Amino acid sequence: MKNKLLIIGASGHGKVVADIALKMKRWQSVVFLDDDENIKTTMGIEVIGKSIEAFELINDYDILVGIGNNAIRKKIQENLETKGATLPVLIHPTAIVGEEVCIAPGTVVMAGAVINCCTNIGKGCIINTAATIDHDNIIGDYVHVSPGSHLAGSVKVGQQTWLGIGSIVSNNLNITNNCIVGAGAVVNIDLTESGTYVGVPVRRV
Template sequence: MKPLVIVGAGGHGREAHDIAVAVNEVNPSFELVGFLDDALSPGDPAAPHTATILGGIDWLESHAVAFVPAVGSPELRRLIVQRFPHHEVADLIHPTATIGSHVSHGPGLIMAAGSRVTHAVTLGQHVHINVNSTISHDCRVGDFVTITPGVHLSGSVTLHDEVWMGIGSSAIQGVTVGARSVVGAGAAIIHDVPPDTTTVGVPGRPAHHREDTE
């Protein structure tokens, strides 16, 4: 059993904990040590009861245990990983998730219940695929990409690093979504999306460019 801490005790982190529990029921793998969360104090009565709040992220500096960053923000996930490059990172793949043949993935993969990756898909590091999302053949998904529930990618879609796909969004075959772009809830991507762009609607159109507001 691998001692494991989950970084982030928000909704996403608590879901990740549930996945680890589900994995253990089928194949005992993890000793669930607790959560790390900068926004909660150890023993915080508001904290979730599924596992102990051990402290903030600094706790990892003095503990050489495996961790999984379970926060939805791609950028925050990257910052956490960059801070602890020598710690072991775990994958959390729910027993009901499925992975086809010729799939490669980096460390820190989280696949929630019912998510499916089919044939010849490449996933970068710390990709999160939430419940009932599907990634079809030959897709290329970059590092720190977040795929929220009910997202569907057709074949040969490319998502560059740190893309965030909103709930129920989809992409037709062959399109590319540029790095750090956000796809809004329910959007249908039918054309390539440039980097740093928020796209909404059906068909997907730019809603707002971050450079406009920064």
């Protein structure tokens, strides 16, 4: 781990990531990269260049991809991994993380989130504000669990799935890769086919 942090993306999600980094007090300095040339600073943090420049800074910074889109985040993080970048895990000080929880590199756990014991969280995930993930969950790579979402025990979520704000997943269920679960939806069956699901209970659309 290095003493400087570089965040790729200075928009909404990136700003929340930066706020977590500042509250962690782990890094002596935090900077952004962003492809919007009109953004020079945000939250008082300097934007020092474009995202492509991350590959020139791998030896000097820990790097976190602060982009909300799962597919874009995956592409950038995997490119960084192939170049040997150091990808930290960011956990807000108010989050609660249980025993025997494994969180892979590039994942962010936001304010008020709860991850209970014996859960595995994949690479590049977003566990957003006040989301709860109960015991023995398996969350695949590049999943976004939106604010206020609640997963009961022994849930498995496939990679690049997005659980919308306030969604609920009952216990002992499996959600396959590349699903979108709409805001406020209730998942009470296995989702075995990729796609978009909405409603209470969910239906595929």
